[in-house]
Amino acid sequence: MALTIKEQLSSPGGFLKFLIKHNTIFIFIVLVLFSALISDVFFTSVNLSNLLKQVSGIGIISIGMLIVILTGGIDLSVGSMVALLAVTFAILVNTFILPLAILLTIVIGFSLGSVAGYLVAFQKMAPFIATLALMTIARGLGFIYAKGSPITFTTYGGLYMSDFANNSTLGIPNIAIVFFLIVICAMVMLRYNVFGRLIIAIGSNEEASRLSGIKVNKYKFLVYAISGALAATAAIIVASRTNLGSPNMGMAWELDAIAAVVIGGASLNGGKGTAINTLMGVLILGLISNILNLLNVPSYPQQVVKGAIIIFAVLLQKFESK
Amino acid sequence: MKTENSEYRVEMTGISKSFGVVSVLEGVNLRVKHGEIHALLGENGAGKSTLVKILSGVHQKDGGKVLLNGEELNLKNTHEGQVKGISVVYQELSLVNDLSVAENIYLHKLGANKFWMNWKKITKDAQELIDSLGFKIDASARVRDLSIVQKQVVEIAKALSEDTKVLVLDEPTTVFDPTDTQKLFDNLFRLKEKGISIIYISHHLEEIFKIADSITVLRDGVDTGCLPVSETDTDSIIRLMIGRELKDLYPVRNATVGAEPIFEVKNLTAKNNLVHNVSFSVKPGEVLGIAGLGGSGRTETAKLIFGAEKKKSGTLILNGKEIKTKTPVDAVGHQIGFVSEDRKEEGVFLPLSIRRNISVTNFRPISSRLGFLKVDKEYENVLDLIEKLNVKAPSSEVNVGNLSGGNQQKVALAKWLSVDSKVIIIDEPTRGVDVGAKVEIYNLINEVAEKGVGVVVISSDMPEIMGISDRIMVMHKGTFYGELTKDQFSEENILRYSIGKALKTT
CATH class of the missing domain: 3.40.50.300 (P-loop containing nucleotide triphosphate hydrolases)
Structure with a gap:
């Protein structure tokens, strides 16, 4: 029911319910406060902008993952796609002028995503299987094209991109701005556009959608294609940050993206999830790594903590649905 | 056996139940005799399903008393209810699509005390049970491949696979056509002969008059009376259900029909x-x-x-x-x-x-x-x-x-x-x-x-x-x-x- 925040807070047990309902933001705030208390370095602009730079790539593919998950699907190929497309971009930027290289990379990303979309929507393949296959194909192709080693940017266009990716505007890293713009776009499309309405409808009841005259196949196809295009955008960003495209990039990123979307309260059955909460999920995951790094916790215990936080967040959502 | 100790098989008195702030039942009484078909009526949202779920152990009551054969009953889950002989056929079908008909019917007994399953016997027993109901369903078929009508029959067979004393049917005939409905009724009469008490929930009043012995009507979480079917008629039941007279069920058709087909x-x-x-x-x-x-x-x-x-x-x-x-x-x-x-x-x-x-x-x-x-x-x-x-x-x-x-x-x-x-x-x-x-x-x-x-x-x-x-x-x-x-x-x-x-x- 649409209650205002004030009404929610004043109803019996309201504060607790409010916390549970908005648990993602709650966890985020607690983590920020905790981080600020525990480390002096946390609230420095250097650290914060590092944090944002680190999450932007995964953040962008998480938005793609969100729209796929909203339809009830999953896209396991995005991590490998980032690798293949980063290599592709490195080759293209060394060959063509910059705008053309960017455009081509995104078009190729869209096309690769379309393959998954075609298999899922028109060949009725299980999303898990179709994108699993594409995951290994993309990774393999990445290594083939790169001949096993990273490809460094050599042209003026490439240097311009790496400048862009490592600098800030008004104190915010440029690549984070790209990420935030994508989040805002997704928010608008999901909330105020028919596109969002339809993919959520498909995710919550595919058969009812079909019998309501919705072009179910078209939209299922589109979400994978868009996810591919977003993987391309993420690839351009991560390649530009390091000035090279490597087939080792984006390793296991699909899992982080899924985790971010789930921490953001989305349902893997589809039909439930928002862009702003996915953003929170991305930031929460980023914050955890960041603070553990500041505390000099080695990377193996970090993985354990990350997993524990995912479980905690999802358990909290269980309370929400009760 | 204590069976004959009390007049009623099931006696629910003053049952109340609320979910959060929503009060669903407020002091409801339901008394069902041995070997009786008792109709439970009421509009959607009147609390019929909740009452039945309290009887079967799905929900726990907030207040009131439930007696089975004169003994007080405090069920914590549906399994305890099944052990006591209370079986429910719910409106939402609760079958496992990927298992066979026989496996579904004996699902609650699978892995009970034996380590090895005797598939032949289970399938044979299930087939006999279904045949005795008079429906044609292959007990080894997968539930997924059945029609919705057949699924409903399996659901009923499942409820009867136990030593059932009280059988609750929640809208069992919604998917049935008249012939199937009649078959079901014949079965219910047979069960009644055996002394099983049946609680029957339905929106079809004509069905009630065909099979029920007595009825209890719920409206907005309270019972508005329990009476023998012989002492009532459709109009008075509808009045009890909706609290007002219902003059014309079907509207007067006054549309002008065009000449050419659309x-x-x-x-x-x-x-x-x-x-x-x-x-x-x-x-x-x-x-x-x-x-x-x-x-x-x-x-x-x-x-x-x-x-x-x-x-x-x-x-x-x-x-x-x-x-x-x-x-x-x-x-x-x-x-x-x-x-x-x-x-x-x-x-x-x-x-x-x-x-x-x-x-x-x-x-x-x-x-x-x-x-x-x-x-x-x-x-x-x-x-x-x-x-x-x-x-x-x-x-x-x-x-x-x-x-x-x-x-x-x-x-x-x-x-x-x-x-x-x-x-x-x-x-x-x-x-x-x-x-x-x-x-x-x-x-x-x-x-x-x-x-x-x-x-x-x-x-x-x-x-x-x-x-x-x-x-x-x-x-x-x-x-x-x-x-x-x-x-x-x-x-x-x-x-x-x-x-x-x-x-x-x-």
């Missing part, structure tokens, strides 16, 4: 041949009823027309022009609407709000060319329809899953009213819907017809289909067997055509 179907045949050579036409303002037994191809015909199933051949003509409906998208494009019989799976989006449900069929009037929603217009349209259909909900933002069956059905209909449909096909318009909402839905169908829409109604409910149709086509074995004009309407005539017999000549 929609014609010629020689429609399905790819799988389950439906063949179906031809009919419907005129603007006309309500055409399609009757027939379950499995006679009624729903399949509707889905064929709507493009939801594959056609082999056949012609569709809308307003004199031939149209093609390869997919539902095409059908909706030609302004044909379809309300499915399976409301929860195919009709509405349970986790989405009423607003999102209604808007889903037609975004054109409420969005810009780039697909951006004009939310003001959407609200206007949705609130208008909610008011017009009298959907009972606190706001348009309530999830449809939280509404009662009748209100869900209204939302499913509203979807097609927000588009200006030329033809609307409604499959089982009032399945699982209470009396009050039924009348509203009938009025709605009438209003839609008055606007010049061609309405096709498929229904297994004979009084209903005779009450609202101008003409009835009866299906038998996948094709139209005969047509009945208004003066020929009678249950007997519909049944004769349904089973492939000619009408009696008088």
